[in-house]
Amino acid sequence: MEVRELPLEDRFVEHFEEKGIESLYPPQVAAVEAGVADDQRVVAALPTASGKTLVAQLAMLTADGPALYVVPLRALATEKYETFSELPGVSVGVATGDYDGDDDGFEDDDIVVATCEKVDSAIRNGAEWVERLACVVVDEVHLLDARGRGPTLEVTLAKLQRLRPDQQIVALSATVGNADEIADWLDAELVQSTWRPVDLKTGVYDDGAIAFEDGENRRIDADDRPPTTALVADALDEGGQSLVFVNSRREAQQLAAELADEGFAAAPEIAEEIGPDATTSTGEALASAAKGGVAFHHAGLRAEHRSIVENAFRERELRVLCATPTLAAGVNVPARRVIVRDTERFTGEGYDPLPVLEVHQMFGRAGRPGLDPYGEAVLVATGENADSLRERYVGAEPEPVESKLAAREPLRTHVLATVAGGFADSREGLRDVLASTFFAHQRDESELRDLTDEVLAYLDATGMLRRDGGLAATDLGRLVSRVYVDPLTGAEVVEAVETAAAMERVTALTILELVCDTEDMTTQHVRNDEAGRLSEFAMRREDQFTKSVSEFEGNFQSWLGTLKTARLLADWADGADAETIDERYGVAPGDVRRLAESAAWLLSATEVIAEHLADGAVGRDADAESDAAADGGETADADYESVVDRIRETREALVERED
């Protein structure tokens, strides 16, 4: 089937032809036959690089109104935004920034690219553009399985369909065990295939040779070198790049340094490009590896360095990339040979084998269409495990996608948002919404009832929702839902702001400790050698915290992590550079950015909640005064306004620092 034969306007046909897309790949033909360009709902479960983006574009460009493209990661939003922006005469918007606020900026866009959280937030804030969507494309829909964002994805899809029941839905998925179940849930046609534009050879390296699945046995000249080094050298001999997956940042850096020492291929220009601001230990390590033509890729890298690395690898200036599994799921960085060195991941307690789906996504990166004759995916055996590796990952079915909605955390968030957003005003109404989730399709809505009741009681007890007769959100509940924090965070913020309002001394550190000690913040680990100094610091500044340090309630050790995070953010807001933070706290620049971003978002949510408390406090103080007068005691002297001011200053300092 030719692009010309599709029901597309000429300008789009020309655009695709200019991109070298003239005839459709077989899975794309199947999607068209399933009606993707004809408003039909389609689930496309296809391997990496099989052309899912075109399938999405066919749906969006033929839809009878604006379209939404939902991505799981911000990094992917930018990539897709750039791709769609090239479409002639199409206006594209991208929504990934702040979680709060109603973006009315998308009213005139034909395509909006957004993370699922952003869509959820727009629905909660009553943004009009989400109500008009004729077509919704969901990228990486198998992430319904993810503990964090899976529930948000399923509830958001359920709500979108309520807002516009005739909406076309196109869900793109990696090859998973139960794509049919997802298609059933969405009432969509399933298009499933294992076709790839480049052949994939999968094998296990053991004892000096790769045993491929197709029967080929390739001897590798190891020369006493570690297996991974030998495999990389062998690919380079054939003119191919290698992408090596390991299980931690440290391993990625260490392996990159070792491989760079082999002197395979130098890339001094890239080292120079990274060099000028490689002031942190991570940056220095990267520049140094790049001199030897090798790089590493992990979440600790600064965004600028990550994109230098990705581009240089795509341009073949870097020949070897050592990455943590995060690279497998997102960005398009293919290589001739993918080497999966580590198939286990540290969970905090022990090592767990990686899911088949994840390893298959790593495999999927092998082979660059038009450049490589085929792609090779190689698992590295250690000791006696060659057979078990083969059995587990080669030719094995990936796990089925399973809903993660049945847990307290996602339910309290989504129950509150459903009621606050006007989707339900009674228990029955709530059940009705929950009945249209993927969980209810896979299991049964009734299995959520006990947990839902528990969550409703919690939301009532924390003053966010009332259960008299029907269900209604309070002003506080509506605010918490709109500013997009977990209700637990909301409750923590209310308590801490009330404490702060009665304190003598409220500093930036008070405010940062307050937001770092909420459910929505991830905090830094405290090393043994830091714990003593941090506790001393905490004692000295006890008057500045909303918690009692000397009579601490809860896990003190973990609170020290909160304190460490708050201190490093205070330094950062104060102007300390990445190098100083790295020296003082041993935290990589990419992480500092992420912490600062989360804190800035939580600070703006906290500011809104604190303002609400300040407004209410006027009435409450009067009550307290008369109570106190009746008791003959003193008036509570709570100063909410100063707390609000301090929150605002702290947020502004942090935000300014980000630019």
Ligand code: ADP
């Ligand atoms: P996926 O999203 O499935 O991983 P992409 O949509 O990114 O894959 O497509 C991978 C590459 O294949 C892109 O560079 C794209 O331009 C190219 N491509 C897609 N469809 C065709 C086609 N029919 N003919 C030629 N190239 C295509």
